[in-house]
Structures are given as structure tokens and as C-alpha cells.
Amino acid sequence: xxxxVESGGGLVQPGRSLRLSCAxxxxxxxxxxxxxxxxxxxxxxEWVSGISWNGGNIGxxxxxxxxxxxxxxxxxxxxxxQMFSLTAEDTAFYFCAKGRGxxxxxxxxxxxxxxxxxxxx
Amino acid sequence: xxxxxxSPGTLSLSPGERTTLSCRASQSVSSSYVAWYQHKPGxxxxxxxxxxxxxxxxxxxRFSGSGSGTDFTxxxxxxxxxxxxxxxxxxxxxxxxxxxxxxxxxxx
Numbered sequence: 001x002x003x004x005v006e007s008g009g010g011l012v013q014p015g016r017s018l019r020l021s022c023a024x025x026x027x028x029x030x031x032x033x034x035x036x037x038x039x040x041x042x043x044x045x046e047w048v049s050g051i052s053w054n055g056g057n058i059g060x061x062x063x064x065x066x067x068x069x070x071x072x073x074x075x076x077x078x079x080x081x082q083m084f085s086l087t088a089e090d091t092a093f094y095f096c097a098k099g100r101g102x103x104x105x106x107x108x109x110x111x112x113x114x115x116x117x118x119x120x121x
Numbered sequence: 122x123x124x125x126x127x128s129p130g131t132l133s134l135s136p137g138e139r140t141t142l143s144c145r146a147s148q149s150v151s152s153s154y155v156a157w158y159q160h161k162p163g164x165x166x167x168x169x170x171x172x173x174x175x176x177x178x179x180x181x182x183r184f185s186g187s188g189s190g191t192d193f194t195x196x197x198x199x200x201x202x203x204x205x206x207x208x209x210x211x212x213x214x215x216x217x218x219x220x221x222x223x224x225x226x227x228x229x
Contacts, residue, residue, distance in 0.1 A: 004165070045158075045166070045209055045220040061217055095166065105213045107156035109177060111165040 002026040002110040004096045009115030012086055020115060022079040022096030030054070030074035033099035033106060036081050038092035039114070046092075049081065050099060050106060059104060063089075086119045093117075123148055123212050125221035133229040138200050142224045144193040144210035151214035157186055157195045160223075161206045169208075170195060200226070 008020040022034070035050040049060045049070040058070055069082040079096055093116050097108035124147040134140055144155065153173035160166040168177040170186035173193055183198040197204055205228050210221040 044222045045160075045211070047218040047220070050218075059216065097166075100171070101154075101213060104216050104218075105154055106218060107154075107168065107171050107211060107213050108158075108166075109168045109171075111167070113163070113165045 002098065004098065004110060004112035006094060006096050006112045006115035009094065009117045011118045011120060013121050014087055014119055016086055017082070017084045018086060018117060020081040020083070020094055020117070022112060024077045024079065024096075024098070027098070029077040034072060034079045035097045035099050035106065035108060036070065036079075037095045037097050037108070037111075039095070040089075040092040048094070050104070051079070052103075057103065083117070086117075088119050091117060091119045122217055123150065123215055123219050125210055125212055125219055127208075127210060127221035127224045129224060130222070131225045131227060133227050134200055135229045136200050136202055140197050140200060140226065142195040142208055142226075144188075144195070144221050146191040146193070146212060149190045150193075150212045153189050153193075154212060154214035155186070155188065155193045156211045156213065158209045158211065159204075159206045160209060166209070197226075
């Protein structure tokens, strides 16, 4: 059974940093691209970032480019999102998602339940 | 960026009814690269449909997808109690990946 479990969310002050983690199991982690998708309170889904199976290709939404860094550790079956210079607009549930498809033409066949990041003073 | 507009925003329906959800793209989606997801509060989103019309593993056949170009639809042939949720479409034909704003299907 595929499982994706996010952690690391919480309350953080504006301008500070936070690192999210996603622990994956139930599939061959290093065969697949992985992504972060977020949902602000009362809003829809927004793709945040994605990383190819070996980390060789990485992409970011314009809203986070230059502030967030995605990475993965295939030996630990883990995905990460390092977030810097957080603002209130980054407040959201952050979901880890397993990608299917080809280079940057991905849909998401499994998702985690999400971790809540709240940016507030 | 391709903008996806879902309509209606909310549907109030009864179990057993048939419904069709719409997803309109601001420009043509290449190769009909559209997916549909079901999302319930506090749960992980669930993939229903990919490539516009292919059901994901384990998805009941009451869910079906269709469309091409700029117009896509998700049809639920007969609503079951567990189908009341928010549904999102997503395009993956061009970067960045984008989602629609969602359609909430609620119990009437």
C-alpha cells in the first residue's frame, strides 16, 4: 500500500524558515518524480514544486521560486521542502504527491494527508 | 499559464442522482492531459481520472471523464453517499501544472 506521510508543519513567524518532510513507502521511491501541492484555507489546490526521480530536474511555481527548495533522499525514501522568507500567503496545507507521467507532464496518483503551515506573528 | 475554470462552484444533489461537472481551460490542453481528483476534508486527495477519460486504479465505473481541447467533464452516473466531496480538475499538458478552483458536491 502506497503511503505518503508529511511532517514538519506548524506555526512560524513571517520571514522565518521551515522544512517539510514526506516519508514514502509502498512503492519504489526512486522510480518516480515527487511533488508538493498546497491548499490555502478556503482555496483550491496549487502546485508548488516537483523533482524528478534522481533530482536532476526541478521545477517551482513562480509564487515560491527563489524562496523554496525541493530535495529528495532516495536512500531514505524521503522528500523535502525547505521554505525560506515565509509570508502569510504561504499559509496552507502542504501535500506530498507521487507524480505519474513524463517530463513536467505530471498528474498525481497518490497523495499524503498534508501538513499545515501557518505563517503568523 | 493555462487557467482552469470549474463550474458550477457548488452542486446540491441527492444520492442516486446523476451529475456532470465542467472544467474549461483558457487554452487548448495538449493531448487531453487532464486529471480529476476527489477531495474530502482532512483526507488525501484521490485520483479519479487521468488523460481525460481513463479511470485510475480502483475507481468505480460510475465515474467517467470526457472532453478534449478546452472543455472537459467529469460525470458521476449515480451519486453514492461517499461521493459528496470537492472535485478538482488539473491540466498537465503545459507548465506550470494548474488546477481548477473546484466544484463542491453537497447533499441536498
